Amino acid sequence: MNKKIENFYIEWKANLDDYLSGYIFNEKKELRKTRFVYIELKKYLDDLLNNSLSEENKIIVLPGIRGVGKTTLLSQLYFYEKFNKTKNNLDEKIYISVDRLLSEKISLQEFISYLEKNIWSGLSNSSKKILLLIDEIQYDEKWDLFLKLLFDKTKGNNNILIVATGSSAIFLNQKNKDLVRRSKTKRILPEKFSENLFLHENVELDDKLSKKIKNSIFNKNNAEEVYNSLVNLQSSIVKELSKIKNLQFIKNNYFLRGAFPFSAEMENKSSALERIKNMVLTNIIQRDLILSGDFDAETLVRIPDVLFLLANSSEISTGNLANTLKIHSSTVNKILASLVDAEILFEVKPYGQPYKQVKKSSKYLFISSNIRAGLLNGIFGDDIKGSLLEDYVALICSKELFREIIVYYDYGSGGADFILRFSSKDEIVIEIGFGKEEIKQVEKTILKSNNRTKYGIVIGSEKLDIIGNIVKIPLDYFLLV
Numbered sequence: 001m002n003k004k005i006e007n008f009y010i011e012w013k014a015n016l017d018d019y020l021s022g023y024i025f026n027e028k029k030e031l032r033k034t035r036f037v038y039i040e041l042k043k044y045l046d047d048l049l050n051n052s053l054s055e056e057n058k059i060i061v062l063p064g065i066r067g068v069g070k071t072t073l074l075s076q077l078y079f080y081e082k083f084n085k086t087k088n089n090l091d092e093k094i095y096i097s098v099d100r101l102l103s104e105k106i107s108l109q110e111f112i113s114y115l116e117k118n119i120w121s122g123l124s125n126s127s128k129k130i131l132l133l134i135d136e137i138q139y140d141e142k143w144d145l146f147l148k149l150l151f152d153k154t155k156g157n158n159n160i161l162i163v164a165t166g167s168s169a170i171f172l173n174q175k176n177k178d179l180v181r182r183s184k185t186k187r188i189l190p191e192k193f194s195e196n197l198f199l200h201e202n203v204e205l206d207d208k209l210s211k212k213i214k215n216s217i218f219n220k221n222n223a224e225e226v227y228n229s230l231v232n233l234q235s236s237i238v239k240e241l242s243k244i245k246n247l248q249f250i251k252n253n254y255f256l257r258g259a260f261p262f263s264a265e266m267e268n269k270s271s272a273l274e275r276i277k278n279m280v281l282t283n284i285i286q287r288d289l290i291l292s293g294d295f296d297a298e299t300l301v302r303i304p305d306v307l308f309l310l311a312n313s314s315e316i317s318t319g320n321l322a323n324t325l326k327i328h329s330s331t332v333n334k335i336l337a338s339l340v341d342a343e344i345l346f347e348v349k350p351y352g353q354p355y356k357q358v359k360k361s362s363k364y365l366f367i368s369s370n371i372r373a374g375l376l377n378g379i380f381g382d383d384i385k386g387s388l389l390e391d392y393v394a395l396i397c398s399k400e401l402f403r404e405i406i407v408y409y410d411y412g413s414g415g416a417d418f419i420l421r422f423s424s425k426d427e428i429v430i431e432i433g434f435g436k437e438e439i440k441q442v443e444k445t446i447l448k449s450n451n452r453t454k455y456g457i458v459i460g461s462e463k464l465d466i467i468g469n470i471v472k473i474p475l476d477y478f479l480l481v
Helices: 002-024 038-049 070-078 080-084 098-103 108-118 143-153 168-173 177-182 193-200 207-218 223-241 247-257 269-292 303-311 318-325 329-341 369-375 382-401 440-447 475-479
Strands: 059-063 092-097 130-135 160-166 345-350 363-366 405-409 418-422 427-432 453-459 465-467 470-473
Touching (some): 002 070, 038 160, 059 143, 070 092, 070 130, 070 160, 092 098, 092 108, 098 108, 108 143, 143 177, 207 223, 207 382, 207 475, 223 453, 223 465, 223 470, 223 475, 247 269, 247 369, 247 382, 247 475, 269 369, 303 329, 303 363, 303 369, 318 329, 329 345, 329 363, 345 382, 363 369, 369 382, 382 405, 382 418, 382 427, 427 440, 440 453, 470 475
Parallel strands (some): 130 160, 345 405, 427 453
Antiparallel strands (some): 345 363, 405 418, 418 427, 465 470
């Protein structure tokens, strides 16, 4: 076996630079811009190089659905010096894709053991600075145990940084609490609108302004504070928006196919939407969910039907899904839970009092409007067009607010799209839409809240305005968050 691994390593390492170069350069042979999360990942590598890497930051796991650029991130870390205009002092660096090891019938443990003995000269007390990049780690059945043991073996040795990527469903479902304590997890989600502008439209917005807008919308005590704060930022917001040529076209393009790096770079819109659909139906369902081992073949073939029905409806209950597909509601619930774990869907719970059970179905949005658009081939009516904006709120809640809030919807007739409940039990009521001026839905939901609502927000109005305890905010302002 050692000879087999040695032959594989020699061939793999000899071709690795050329292979990863395909991820860091675009079609014009220019270096691709880095996603915003790269700044955080680079800091861990800088700490390794500067002898300041802490024990708890030695293993970084990056869960995320396919297409969000995880392999590109690893490639950019591998070619650190190209993106930072400085020479690194790494002694060893290696990128390995575990699905490739699997095809060679080599386990991850066997491969790393070979490197430890023959290339790295040990790990426990090694003075070599080592960068280990592991892609698609979920293909190794014992990946979580492998990382735990690797951490234990290198305890006290902060000269190694391990960054591992893989399926959201696998990472979010992993139950190894020992690994959780020994690693740091950073979820990689689709691009926000502002990140899309930076990566693909060559528009760099003011990050400080983005944070101020977020704080103004989500972290105030009442509507007057929200309104006054946004008024104070208004001139800066208008200045930022004036940087964007063809803003309406870029917005439309973003909601259809601009949140995934691969589809945003494709020239043909139809081809991009088809790629997104195939990514979900083939790569995620037929590869990632099969690995979870939770579904038999008969159930797996029904998952696309569930997704198509959700994509083509602004609101559909679990019971309706079960009746339409002629499958048991418990199977539907299991499918939906797995799609949430896989970060294809975002669950919005029915609104009720704190600690009170509500016997209504959750509402399920897509983690990116691009997934809905791809499943429907970009063809849908105005009601579904509004759902694309709801999907965007789901993304923002996941990226910006996930640890701070629980997201609800008002299941009553004429209720608001979202209620955000913070850990303090304070709530914000949100309604969103294209050309949205009406405030009745927000008012109706606020009446149910027993004075827990701090304020209401309507996103999508023509101009910034305040009516009582409700602030109307133009969509373009919100997109800068």
